[in-house]
Amino acid sequence: MAEPKLSKDVYNVKSDENADSKEHIYLEETFYILSKKKSVFRVRLTSKGLSLIKETDDCSKEQTILLRDIIGSKCMRSKRRRVGARSCICSSFVGHQQLKVVDENSGDLDESDISAYLYIYAYNLKRSRRSFKRERTTITLRFRSYDKYEDNNREAQKWRTTIKCLLVDQPITYTLPYNDKKLLILLNPKSGPGKARELFQTKAAPILQESDTPYDLHVTKYAQYAREFVRTRNVYAWRGIVAVGGDGVLFEILNGMFERLDWQQAFAEVPLAILPCGSGNGLARTICHHYNEPYIPQNLTGLTMALARGKTAHMDVVRVETKSKIMFSFLSVGWGLLSDIDIESERLRAIGGQRFTVWALARLVGLRKYKGVVSYAKIKDVSNLPKPKHPLTISHSVSQDGALDSPEADAFFDCDENSEVFTSAVNGKRHQRVDSWYSVNSRRSAFYSTRGSEYHSVTSSGSEMRSPVHACMHGPASHLPSLMFQLPSHWVHEEGEFVMVYVSYQSYIGEDLLFAPRSHLSDGIMWMLIIKAGISRSQILSLLLGMSQGNHSEINTEHIKMIPVSAFRIVPEGPNGHLTVDGELVEYGPIQAEIFPNIVNLLVPDTK
Template sequence: MAGSREEKCENLNQSETLLEETFYVLSKKKSVFRVKLSKLGLCLINESEELIKEQLISINDIIGCRCLRSKKQKNSCACQSLARTSSIKVVDEKSGDHDDEDISAYLYIYAYILQNNGSNIHRDRTIITLRFRSFDKYEDNYKEAQRWRTVIKKLLNGESIEKKNIFEFGAIIPLKEDRRLLFLLNPKSGAGRGRALFQKKVVPILQEAEVPYDLQITKYANYAREFMRTANVFQWTTVVAVGGDGILFEVLNGVFERPDWLEVLNRIVFAIIPSGSGNGLARTIAHQFSEPYHPHPTLAATLALVKRHVEPMDIVRVETRSKIMFSFLSAGWGLLSDIDIESESLRMLGGQRFTLWSLARLIGLRSYTGKVSYLPLDERQQQQLPKMSTKTSVDPANVDFPDEVLLETAEMRTRLGSWYSAASRRSAYFSMVGSVYQSTTGSNNEEDEENGTKTPLVYGPGSQVAALTAPVPDNWVCLEGQFVMVHASYQSHLGEDCLFAPRSKLNDGIIWLLIVHAKATRSQLLHFLLGLSTGAHATSKDASGSIELVPCLAFRIEPDVSEQGYITVDGEHVEYGPIQAEIFAGLSRILVP
């Protein structure tokens, strides 16, 4: 583990150093740190011991930094020394509540560092505080802190930096923020903790990264869908669904009810913050990009927002007898759909509702009569299928950083050069004051033909396969009989603990269709359900042919409508009857860690 960290530090040492400064630990004047900043990250070199110790903070783990100033202390006087580290309070310079007696400028660097303690892989929040007090004027110390901040910010934004231009940054070059996020929050998702989760877990990280955002809180079903259909969404660069998979389903389908749907998909990126019961997409993203998910599922998703790495994501066009909709997660008929819909009354239990209802449905097992057809992959596509991944963990860097590292420069250093501009615009900190918190106050205007309201038109890509009402093409595989379930997924996970299709990728253009025939025994079904948590069901061979998982490009389900049952799309209940789906590779874009 340590070898990996040393190798990274060696790589950083070989990378061009952009900035370098000597600092001291506030409580230990003899503890000397040489801090080097390069394009790879921040390296802290402790030279106070016989053996030089290096610690690396990768630029990929840093999310933001702010220049701050010490806060005015009550009953303070000029002769008082600075308070102990644990009691230092800082404020933005514009607050007017700063301590004029302290000439120091503080650079707070926020990082979420990967820790690997055996099976416990997680990210720890760490604050590196660099206290600049080398000069005898606050303005000069602030300019030096600002120089470091500007370089870090540019590195985080992926901008190219020439070392010869760095000294110009002392003039406080304005940092442009070209992002603005829109959060659509469902306060009733999961166990109803969405609003509190957003304020406690998401907002602090956005503030550390200085990302501006607006918030809309939904008040009724399909509000997010209506909002995306009618609003001027181009004022935002990213639309973030806060809730379960259902609210992102609303968001995407609102986009496809716009004539300019393609422009929206080209200009706007989507993201999800999990606070629902299933959270299949959020779990999929964390899994595919080897990011720790438990025990803090919102952390990986929120870090993805501020790091703004974008990946294409497949979208599936779904057609029923009366509707066309677009799906990003799954569609199903039978057992899993029964569990999803019938366990709604246990929503207050969160994800445990699925486990309890799975046992109930296993005892009262049902089967359904119908016909299942699918378009298989051709031979070339079969050969290109990804192999089962054996990777179970992330990069095992094991860095032991405390929660906070506070270092300071030497006091009152004589200024050696005129690197600074006379003009000094103080505080480059972007306040969240510009963010909007808004709840909808309109009445429920969900489209419903029975109530006389108009059903919106659906746009999006046209079908590339035979219509739902047309005969099944000859190159499709057709199965007819009785089924316990048929479930299609285009993501690896259907829920936090349901690894449904281990070989699925966000942008592989493949639907994974699971077919469970009625001849499957309860013992086989129990083994199958238990295997969903690890993906074991996808690797075990079923000699009886009762359970099969097949990759395909499109499928059609035609249930016997004289029976009663459930069909779901992305966990949403749709009409019981014929349904057909086909995949469009990489049609949308999603933020990933």
Template sequence: MQTRGTVLLEETFYIFNKKKTVYRVKLTEKGLSLQKESNGNSKSETIQLDDIVGCRCMRRKRRKSESCVCRPMTPGRKSGLSVVEENSTEQDENDSSVYLYIYSYLLKKGRGVKSSTLKRDKMTITLRFRSFDHLEDNMREAQRWRVAIKYLVRNKPVPPAVLMPRDHLDQDYMAEIPNSGEDRRLLVFVNPKSGSGKAKEMFERRVVPLLIDAELPYDLHLTSGPNDARRFVRQRHDLTSTYSDIVIVSGDGLMFEVINGLLERPDWGEACQLGLGIIPGGSGNGLAKSVSFAQGEPYSQNPVLVSALNVVKGHKAPMDLIRVETKSLILYSFLSIGWGLISDIDIESERLRSIGGQRFTIWSLARLVGLRTYRGRLSYSIAPGYRSAGNGPLLRRSTSETEAINNLSNGQNNGFNGNLRSQSCHEDLSAPLSLPSDRSPAPRMRLNSTASSISEEFSVLEYEIDGEVLGETAGPENINPNGSRLRLDSFYSAKSRSSAFYSVAASSYHSLTLPDDDQSPDAICMYGPASRLPALTQPVPSSWTVIDGDFVMVHANYQSHIGSDCYIAPDARPDDGVIWLAVIRAGATRSQLLQFLLGVSSGSHIHMPIVQMIPVTAFRLEPESVKSTGHITVDGELVDYGPIQAEVMPGMARVLTR
């Protein structure tokens, strides 16, 4: 039985120009332990499994014919290890070594003026297996580590055959090992027009390399227009049997399409078990920010990387959906429902979309100058555990966004999904360590760092050989134009430079299509759990609170953020079963409303006397006039102006997190 902390695999690696220094590398169910022993002193570091995304076995690349193996090193010259995939035709047949690349993304503090901020940095550990004379034996040993790590990363027990002493293993032992947790396949939707038309390029350059490191297969669908993704997921008959997760590379609008497409399937219950991932590529990225915020991840430092890591790690966390009913339709929402000021700004600023995010600022000022109020009735059912007092319910204490992230990073995350952090690993871990060999010595390695930590010494360890790097290493630099070795940044693959379309083996990188047999609009039916609310034409229950009057806005929120910089509901979590109504009544001055709009970015608006934050499980909104110039939106999408009601469906969807 494997217990947490038990050593599963262990090897000793050496640095050749430091005869008295050894590294003992241990794999446990907690992570990868690195222990440096030198001159009687010992230091250790641990890379947590939660921070490891994948690993691959690589071979040394065959050198170019003009390169001289025995040529003397030019003083001060730095050359890199050149590696290729294990099945490449360019591998060096004269080198029986196998290089295990382990890819991780560690949570680190910034430096200097940014020392209080956190970010994710890529660290690649390279272990060289060369104990045996034959390639097959070294490959077998490296594969033991690779398979064990992949099982652990997928939170599955390692097969006993992998952990057997190596002298008990035969050549075919790998064939007896079941699938190493690679039961995922992603369906990726990219809106090529989102993100100023750069979403597709961003996916190719910054997300695909991460999928390669994690060996995650995927199929890509480039959306052709509105409701294309909705139609696709509704019609794809083998959706639930082919894919484990659906990933959106766009804004919140495309996620709205996918969720409602899933609920238009007769097998909606099974379809809602698919993991939903989102990588920001549009103007509205509320869900991506909210999911990362709920786990204390440093989204603002690198939104694409942090969101892509959520997809790769693939933990399916429950997420509430909101069943929405209007006079003409039923739909499902994951973000917000708006009436009044914020919705007016969102919809009416579309005419300025060409100027980017500044359109919201400009139209906010326009709406303050021409301030509107709306008369209507708001009815709601207070969430359990809260009670009304004075102008509104008593709320839990809310913190600033920065303070909340720090609390969540320290494990105070209200249970959405706790994270383990890698210990003491704050530097690069990219250069190979080697197992001892009885054969001729490997190329001499030079350690040119005076840093004290283990990881700092790993980062500068280099082979003094000729060649170019095709494999992945870590660091903030790129590959120079002639292809010689430079270290890569934290999200950029060397391979993505050589091909505009590079996918994991067995993946499709093209726009998927469906047979031309679309259902008629009349045949489309919205499924889902039965409503617990009375019909819109019936009175609300007597236990509900009812407010009649004039409103500047009512905005119902179920995520902490409705945009990457709009921290509208600080207490909201994706699975808390609560709708947070942000209500501003008529009578607020333009100055107060300006302060409200400015405060939304930090969450300080909730302390303003004009703002009520009301936690409910259901509500109904009934505008008095159906001829108003106002707007009602659901997840940023315009719906018919008129009565609308909504209720929480707790944990109905699954969102991909770390």
């Protein structure tokens, strides 16, 4: 077997990218196949990926495993030979495993086999009819150039270490990169049809194991468990927080992080992620959409790979204010038809995402209208928005005429039971203000931290934790006047009867609902869909059906309009109706929201 050749550059003429770009070769070796005379594999590890060229007397076949599709590798050792098995050094294409190989620390090893085996795990993108899917591939390289197992293992470990360094984008060394921080997995077993635990164990856990990604798994025990957990624990002990379930569990995590005094540092250092096991799964579908990752319901492959690779991207959040509380949102705010469908279809949760379709038909038959006032700050040019600095922290004050003053100084306020209530005088009246640093019935926040964490396959006994104090919402301070105050003069106001007002800041609000095709994870834009009363049921049905392709987004008629906004206020009339934030029911009444770009870091697929 040839000695490995290191550190060489070649021109990547076969790449889809610029032909002038160089492809760096890190390792190269030739592997012989003894069962076939004059048949060899030439294997290269390059900056592009793993190139395998199978050469025989009459043909040559090449296969390239892209680096972005490789998830990890492991060195193994032979346990015992099968009787009559072929002696194969390199098994890179489809074929049966010839030897039983196990971890080198296992018992009953085959001491006569001095070979070291390198298993390389990859999930390649394959076209399946009109779409793509990921297909698991295992590359097996057998090293036996030397007379001792230790020497062969050293060569195999060199390949393994180089692959790991490339995957985590670190300089090539002969020491295996190691991150002592685990992922924190918060799993809601009741999300959607209730299959989150099963899906995680069968779909995600094997990939995390192949990538050597350690994690702590905690199963939520009650409503708001995830929220209390991230608020009261030392989140810096983990390298990321993963919500396993629907959008609801991530909503809890997001707001729990904003209830920390150190929210700004926490978001900067601890990225969030989601594995979709719920009914809607809007954010997960959006992430896959933006990063060209195949999205297949109940298939967690691509997003689990993102957890292992560790690439991050910024995401906007929206500050939402009601009469009695504030909260932060990552997906949507709704009033009317879609919110009614979302909340009332809960009784059909067992059937998964199909519940929305079934209930949409029911709500079309009994179509409702809602009176109220919708106000918004319209974005005139969505293609030329200024990029905000990260992180964004703004203080504000409200002047007597309702205009906003926004000095550049940062503001941070503690949550103290002795703090003064923020008040302003408008038209001679004084009103209590619910703001970022103030929450009704607030108390000084107490925080608990743990110096270490245990590895959990299920929630350990005694791990239940409830915060003994009232939470206080922090986060960036609002630009907007209080709900009781007059809005700025440049806002647009629409009053009358509405079938629906729905605002989203993600492309998808469900697995098959492309709500805002022009939206990005971090662009500072909310997309508001207004449907006024007077529209026919057939038009609404056509619009809902068109949402699967985003066909509704360019409609602008007497009854339907789609508007890019930076802030809005909805004031419903009457006591009956549903208001939702990220699919969660909130108190019915006045509500307003504004967007803050680049607040959260998300773990996203690697598209290099």
